Amino acid sequence: MIDLEEARKQILARIAPIGSEHVRLEDALGRILSQSVPTRDPIPPFDNTAMDGFVLKYRDTSSASPDHPVTLPVVATIEAGMAPTIPLEDHCAMKIFTGAVIPPGGDSIIPFERCLRYDERTIVIQQPVAQGAHIRRLGEDVEAQGSVLAPGSRITPAAIGLLASVGAAQVQVNRRPRVAIHSSGNELVSIASELQPGQIRNSNLYSLQARVKRWGAIPIARPILRDDLDLIRSGLRETLELKPDAIVTTGGISAGDLDHIRDVAREMGDDVQIRKVSMKPGKPLVDGLIGGVPFFGLPGNPAACLVSFEIFVRPALARMEGRSDGILPQRCGVLKAAKEVPPSDRLRLLRGRATPAADGGPDVIEIPSGQGSHLLGGFAAANCLVIAPASTEVLRPGAQVHYWSLTDEEA
Ligand code: AMP
Ligand code: MG
Numbered sequence: 001m002i003d004l005e006e007a008r009k010q011i012l013a014r015i016a017p018i019g020s021e022h023v024r025l026e027d028a029l030g031r032i033l034s035q036s037v038p039t040r041d042p043i044p045p046f047d048n049t050a051m052d053g054f055v056l057k058y059r060d061t062s063s064a065s066p067d068h069p070v071t072l073p074v075v076a077t078i079e080a081g082m083a084p085t086i087p088l089e090d091h092c093a094m095k096i097f098t099g100a101v102i103p104p105g106g107d108s109i110i111p112f113e114r115c116l117r118y119d120e121r122t123i124v125i126q127q128p129v130a131q132g133a134h135i136r137r138l139g140e141d142v143e144a145q146g147s148v149l150a151p152g153s154r155i156t157p158a159a160i161g162l163l164a165s166v167g168a169a170q171v172q173v174n175r176r177p178r179v180a181i182h183s184s185g186n187e188l189v190s191i192a193s194e195l196q197p198g199q200i201r202n203s204n205l206y207s208l209q210a211r212v213k214r215w216g217a218i219p220i221a222r223p224i225l226r227d228d229l230d231l232i233r234s235g236l237r238e239t240l241e242l243k244p245d246a247i248v249t250t251g252g253i254s255a256g257d258l259d260h261i262r263d264v265a266r267e268m269g270d271d272v273q274i275r276k277v278s279m280k281p282g283k284p285l286v287d288g289l290i291g292g293v294p295f296f297g298l299p300g301n302p303a304a305c306l307v308s309f310e311i312f313v314r315p316a317l318a319r320m321e322g323r324s325d326g327i328l329p330q331r332c333g334v335l336k337a338a339k340e341v342p343p344s345d346r347l348r349l350l351r352g353r354a355t356p357a358a359d360g361g362p363d364v365i366e367i368p369s370g371q372g373s374h375l376l377g378g379f380a381a382a383n384c385l386v387i388a389p390a391s392t393e394v395l396r397p398g399a400q401v402h403y404w405s406l407t408d409e410e411a
Contacts, residue, residue, distance in 0.1 A: 001278040004311060004347060008327075011287050011312055014271065015294055015319040018177060018245050022170050025163055028155045030216055031173035032322045036147040039166040042139035047102040048080075051134045054093040054115070054123050055106035058131040069116055069126045078103060093123050102135060109134035142166060152322055177217045177320045179313075180244035181208050182235060184225040184251040184261050185300060203376070204250040204305050208298075211309055214408060217317050220244055227258035236268060240291040245320055247293055248313060251300025253284045261297050262286050269295055278390070280346040281373030282308040294320075304373040307349055307385065310406065328385070328404035333363035339395040341388045348392070351382035354403060365401055383407050 020034035049055065056072060064070040072093040078084050080099035088094055088105035096102075096109065108129045116124040141162075142148055148162055149155075155163075155173070163171060188202040189195065202224055212219040220242060225235045232252075239247055252261030253274070265286050266272045272288030272295070281304035286297030296313050298305040310328060318326025333354050341348055350371055354363040367386055368378035384403040388395060395401060 001276045001283075001346070004277055004279050007275055007277050007285065007287075008312055008315060010273070012315060012319055014289060015316045017322050018175050018320045020172050021175050022172055025160060025169055025171060028163070028171050028173055029157065029160060031155050031171075031176070033149055033151055033153045033155060033159075034172040034174055034322075035151050036149055037163060037166060037168045037171060038147050039142050039144065041142075041166065042144035043142035043165050044136055044138055044140060047138050048099055048136050049096050049102065049109045049134060050098065050136050051109055051111040052097050053095075053109050053111035053113075053134070054118070055088060055096045055102055055109055056093040056129065057088065057090060057105065058108040058129045058133070060091050061108075061110075061125050061127075061129045064125045064128055066126045069124045071122050071124050073122055074118070074120065076103075107135070108132055152324075154323070174322045175245075175320075177245035177317045178220055178243075179212045179217050179317070180220045180222050180239045180242060180247045181205055181212070182222040182225050182239065182247070182249045183300075184227065184232070184249055186227045186258070188224045203302055204300065207302065207306055207376075208248060208250070208309060211306065212317075215314060215317060217321070225249065225252070225261070227252060227260055229260050229264060232260050232264045233268065236264065236290060240293065244293060246296065246313070246316065247290060248296045248298060248309070250298045250305045253286045253297040253299060265290060265295060265297055277308075278346045279307075279311070280344050280348050282311065282349070283346065285312065287312065299373070301373040302376050303351065303379050306379065307351075307373075310385070310404075311349075325408075328406065330387075330402055331363065331384075331405055333365040333384075333386075333401055333403055334361070335395050335397055335399045335401055336364050336366045338397050339367045341392050341395060343393060345390055347390055348388040349385040349404075350388060351379040352384050352386040352403060353382055354384045354405065362400070365403060367395070 074095055075092045077095040078100045079097050084103040088103050110129050116126045183202045183204045187200050189199045191201045209219040222239050225232045249261050252259045269288040269290040275285040276283050277285050284299050288295050298308045315326030350367050352365050352367040354365050357364050370378035384405050386401050386403045
């Protein structure tokens with residue numbers, strides 16, 4: 001048996017970034033920037049006012065006090081979008097609105113509400129105005145001829161705004177992996193089928209497609225592979241023609257006589273490892289390269305296949321796309337009720353639900369019954385994998401537990 005971390009390390013060692021593409025800015029949310037983006041204009045592109053009020057020269061207000069207010073004539077109005085060219089003379093003020101250009105000679109703003117009085121013709125000021133007050137400077141956010149955002153940055157809504165402000169209508173981003181998904185098994189039928197004796201519906205295809213999509217990668221649904229060496233070979237060859245970035249199969253990797261995925265992967269692939277990972281669920285795992293494409297043979301049991309995806313496929317997809325969030329974040333919580341953990345020589349990953357505590361304390365963890373690797377009922381509402389080391393037999397209420405969070409906050 002191999003330790004989970006060690007297996008993951010070996011898998012990730014084979015994974016390389018898959019390159020980049022151009023996308024429209026409106027399609028770039030959540031993507032990873034390949035290059036920082038050059039800027040033509042500084043942002044803000046000109047000195048402008050942060051407040052509605054009056055622009056003036058601060059020196060003209062230096063003697064102002066409640067006993068000796070200063071009165072200045074209002075000689076013009078500047079609205080946002082205008083390009084004022086007439087300079088502000090000494091001992092004068094101009095009315096100005098937020099975002100409007102500071103006229104030549106103006107150096108400070110007094111907001112309307114800070115004036116003692118004002119009307120269309122004069123303002124009365126009772127305290128000195130600080131030099132540069134309420135002026136937003138040219139280039140304060142983005143320098144001219146510079147660049148914004150480092151390569152590898154994740155594009156957030158605010159980053160989209162920043163990129164829009166520098167006129168980046170298209171951006172170069174890392175490609176999202178295209179993931180081909182095959183289920184395998186003679187018992188599988190399409191989910192629309194009425195079940196005949198011995199049959200089950202192909203649910204793994206749907207859970208994995210959803211997982212890949214939620215992650216922000218592109219699933220390619222492939223036909224069910226029947227438990228036949230030749231059909232598996234030809235099915236995988238057809239999939240390779242689609243040039244996927246990864247191939248994921250479920251089922252057919254254990255010790256059964258019909259578990260042929262394992263054998264075909266070894267025959268067609270390079271560096272194919274048939275593993276027994278020290279984790280429950282998810283002990284069997286086959287990984288390697290088939291036709292140069294990273295291949296993941298996941299277990300067929302529905303909960304095991306999703307857990308193995310989280311532990312091994314997700315970090316691989318992250319590396320392909322240059323993302324830093326491939327490994328599930330580990331957190332701490334407190335168990336709500338006792339949980340018996342059947343003895344095992346493997347690390348148990350229990351599907352649980354972490355809820356923020358009302359008092360701001362550690363998260364409260366609930367672990368539903370139905371932890372079998374074939375059971376999805378308890379998994380459906382789970383948002384974490386609670387880690388129970390191999391020796392654990394009972395998790396007591398109030399015990400501190402570590403868990404891996406399954407919520408993709410950024411996706
Ligand atoms: P296997 O690894 O092929 O022995 O499959 C293990 C268990 O998972 C068996 O009970 C299968 O019926 C079940 N299983 C395999 N593939 C799927 C699938 N695509 N959807 C739902 N259950 C599956
Ligand atoms: Mg099978």
